[in-house]
Amino acid sequence: MYGFEAMTFNIHGGYLEAIVRGHRSGLLTAADYNNLCQCETLDDIKMHLSATEYGPYLQNEPSPLHTTTIVEKCTLKLVDEYKHMLCQATEPLSTFLEYITYGHMIDNVVLIVTGTLHERDVQELLEKCHPLGMFDSIATLAVAQNMRELYRLVLVDTPLAPYFSECITSEDLDDMNIEIMRNTLYKAYLEDFYRFCQKLGGATAEIMSDLLAFEADRRAVNITINSIGTELTRDDRRKLYSSFGLLYPYGHEELAVCEDIDQVRGCMEKYPPYQSIFSKLSYGETQMLDKAFYEEEVKRLCLAFEQQFHYGVFFAYMRLREQEIRNLMWISECVAQNQKSRVHDSVVFIF
Amino acid sequence: MEEPKLQNLEEDDPKSQSLEEQANKAPSLKEGSMSQSLEEDPTPQSLKLQSLEKGDPKSQSLKEDSKSQNVEEGDSKSQSLKEGPKSLSLEENPKSLSLEEDPKSLSLEGRDKIAFSELNENSLQFLDSIDGYLTLLDSLSWTLRQGWLQLASARHSMGESRVSSALLDLKSHNASTFLQVTQQSDTETEQIHHFTLRKWASSDNDNGAPLMNMSPQIRQRKDKDGSPPPLKAETDHQHQLQKERTKSLLMFGGLVSPKLRAAQLSFESALDALVEIANMRSLMLSTFDKVREELEAAKAK
Numbered sequence: 001m002y003g004f005e006a007m008t009f010n011i012h013g014g015y016l017e018a019i020v021r022g023h024r025s026g027l028l029t030a031a032d033y034n035n036l037c038q039c040e041t042l043d044d045i046k047m048h049l050s051a052t053e054y055g056p057y058l059q060n061e062p063s064p065l066h067t068t069t070i071v072e073k074c075t076l077k078l079v080d081e082y083k084h085m086l087c088q089a090t091e092p093l094s095t096f097l098e099y100i101t102y103g104h105m106i107d108n109v110v111l112i113v114t115g116t117l118h119e120r121d122v123q124e125l126l127e128k129c130h131p132l133g134m135f136d137s138i139a140t141l142a143v144a145q146n147m148r149e150l151y152r153l154v155l156v157d158t159p160l161a162p163y164f165s166e167c168i169t170s171e172d173l174d175d176m177n178i179e180i181m182r183n184t185l186y187k188a189y190l191e192d193f194y195r196f197c198q199k200l201g202g203a204t205a206e207i208m209s210d211l212l213a214f215e216a217d218r219r220a221v222n223i224t225i226n227s228i229g230t231e232l233t234r235d236d237r238r239k240l241y242s243s244f245g246l247l248y249p250y251g252h253e254e255l256a257v258c259e260d261i262d263q264v265r266g267c268m269e270k271y272p273p274y275q276s277i278f279s280k281l282s283y284g285e286t287q288m289l290d291k292a293f294y295e296e297e298v299k300r301l302c303l304a305f306e307q308q309f310h311y312g313v314f315f316a317y318m319r320l321r322e323q324e325i326r327n328l329m330w331i332s333e334c335v336a337q338n339q340k341s342r343v344h345d346s347v348v349f350i351f
Numbered sequence: 352m353e354e355p356k357l358q359n360l361e362e363d364d365p366k367s368q369s370l371e372e373q374a375n376k377a378p379s380l381k382e383g384s385m386s387q388s389l390e391e392d393p394t395p396q397s398l399k400l401q402s403l404e405k406g407d408p409k410s411q412s413l414k415e416d417s418k419s420q421n422v423e424e425g426d427s428k429s430q431s432l433k434e435g436p437k438s439l440s441l442e443e444n445p446k447s448l449s450l451e452e453d454p455k456s457l458s459l460e461g462r463d464k465i466a467f468s469e470l471n472e473n474s475l476q477f478l479d480s481i482d483g484y485l486t487l488l489d490s491l492s493w494t495l496r497q498g499w500l501q502l503a504s505a506r507h508s509m510g511e512s513r514v515s516s517a518l519l520d521l522k523s524h525n526a527s528t529f530l531q532v533t534q535q536s537d538t539e540t541e542q543i544h545h546f547t548l549r550k551w552a553s554s555d556n557d558n559g560a561p562l563m564n565m566s567p568q569i570r571q572r573k574d575k576d577g578s579p580p581p582l583k584a585e586t587d588h589q590h591q592l593q594k595e596r597t598k599s600l601l602m603f604g605g606l607v608s609p610k611l612r613a614a615q616l617s618f619e620s621a622l623d624a625l626v627e628i629a630n631m632r633s634l635m636l637s638t639f640d641k642v643r644e645e646l647e648a649a650k651a652k
Contacts, residue, residue, distance in 0.1 A: 068511075071511065107510065107512050107513075108512070111512045111513075111517070111518075114518055114602075114604070115517055115518060118518060118519065118520040118521055118522060118602060119520075119521045119522050120517055120518075120519075120521060124517055125517055128511075128512060128515055128517045129512070130512060175601040175602065175604065175605055176601070176605040178604070178605075179604045179605030179606055180605070182604070183606070222606075222608075223606060225609065226606035226607060226608060226609070227606050229593065229597065230597060230605065230606065231597075232605065232606070286609045286610075287504075287609075287610070290507075290508045290608075326507060329506075329507060329511075330503070330507050333500075333503040333506075333507075334500075334503075337496065337499055337500060337503070339496065339500050342500060345504070346504065346507055
């Protein structure tokens with residue numbers, strides 16, 4: 001019954017909701033970002049981060065630091081927090097938390113398969129995988145020659161198995177097929193996650209529907225823009241769009257035939273939530289589109305914390321931490337390349 | 352360190368100082384302003400030229416020679432300044448002195464004047480090539496900074512796992528860009544290296560030869576068949592180039608961000624700039640050799 005979660009939620013989810021709200025208060029503030037943006041070197045960034053929750057993860061790193069090291073250690077913190085919550089969670093929250101990591105799992109599968117196609121060492125590829133997306137037998141992916149083998153040898157025993165039904169072929173894997181496989185898997189994952197949240201019902205369904213619909217719409221726009229000028233046909237492009245979201249189905253029909261960024265803009269401006277995003281951009285510009293989408297996403301994720309007794313706070317916290325790590329990565333790159341004037345091009349303030 | 356000594360010597364001789372000021376004010380004489388920039392330090396460009404000269408022991412030795420000449424012949428220096436500020440360049444002073452002090456050598460005047468003008472021309476070419484070299488270095492630095500930032504922006508947008516060195520293709524494949532080095536003979540003994548970049552090998556060619564980035568050649572081939580419009584040939588060429596660029600980005604995935612494409616274009620421009628820098632450096636070294644030879648020949652006289 002929607003509205004009566006307060007009676008029973010805290011029995012199984014109260015402790016973890018309190019934990020995640022405590023973690024949320026540890027997110028970096030605008031003052032922290034202002035200090036970080038004024039750093040001259042990566043060691044200065046490390047010094048400023050030592051006063052935050054990232055301190056214990058960076059304190060033992062020797063100089064000279066590298067930007068990938070900072071990102072790696074900050075990601076480790078997120079992984080530790082996630083694992084603590086997962087081991088404390090009961091059903092259905094544990095399944096919900098696992099769903100959050102399937103996106104990283106898909107990215108890791110594609111990384112291993114692509115790297116193997118390019119004759120890279122498997123160990124080197126495993127080091128580059130996201131820790132949230134690791135699973136047993138991931139290294140066995142390197143032996144597969146086509147998608148059918150990929151499914152039969154490895155993925156049949158993973159949570160991604162149900163998502164392969166739409167993309168199993170015997171064609172040999174190449175760069176374009178792998179990209180289509182990635183997007184097809186992600187589409188199937190998003191739709192499955194959406195159905196799961198709908199089944200949970202209540203405030204979780206309401207809040208997660210909004211967040212996942214925004215994710216699906218953003219992916220549709222990114223697929224459209226990235227496929228402009230490539231060999232991807234309109235039909236193939238349409239097949240990669242998810243079957244839910246504000247743009248489904250009429251927005252997808254228009255996006256499928258767009259040939260340049262201005263046509264995409266014309267299509268998106270018909271939808272009021274996205275009109276505000278595209279109004280920040282000048283005609284023909286795509287550089288600031290990512291930042292505009294991230295800002296809108298952060299706004300929606302922060303709103304998820306305004307309501308209690310739902311699982312959306314866990315999803316929102318994970319996404320906000322990932323955004324924070326992206327911010328730290330961008331600041332580190334600008335400092336390392338001595339381009340501090342460009343630091344505000346991509347930093348999205350959370351609070 | 353050489354400039355203060357030169358200035359001190361000139362202060363001792365007020366006549367030469369006033370003549371030098373007149374020479375420096377002459378706007379039409381580019382040589383005068385160039386030589387002034389060599390010996391005084393008002394502008395950043397001249398600072399670069401000075402730093403280049405300070406770093407170059409050959410030019411330092413040339414300056415020391417001219418300085419020692421100034422110590423020995425103060426009045427004669429002012430007379431040479433009266434003739435024209437050309438004498439304030441890398442040229443040796445005895446040549447101009449001989450024109451003034453020894454009237455009996457007027458029979459050699461024509462030969463000396465030809466050598467004089469050749470030396471000036473080579474000196475100008477040398478200074479022009481230095482200027483071009485420094486400008487290209489600056490442009491390269493800016494282009495590379497832009498490219499690296501765009502690459503970081505693409506990594507930020509697409510994710511660390513999608514833009515990383517772990518995805519670079521280690522399979523054996525043909526080069527997409529070729530550098531051709533030719534030797535051009537400037538004189539009987541002088542040879543200059545010339546570098547030409549040939550970008551984007553076409554996968555449709557059997558021998559893997561690169562697409563010539565020279566649209567006049569394509570126009571020439573087509574003209575034999577009858578005259579299709581050159582604009583269409585240019586459009587096809589651009590389309591082929593775009594196809595090759597997209598193909599090289601496939602290692603990062605089939606659907607990459609526009610930021611990664613922009614980074615690719617920046618690095619491509621940087622490669623073009625590097626080849627231009629190599630050509631400019633080759634020209635610079637060649638003209639410097641000519642100037643040095645002429646100065647040594649003048650010294651021997």
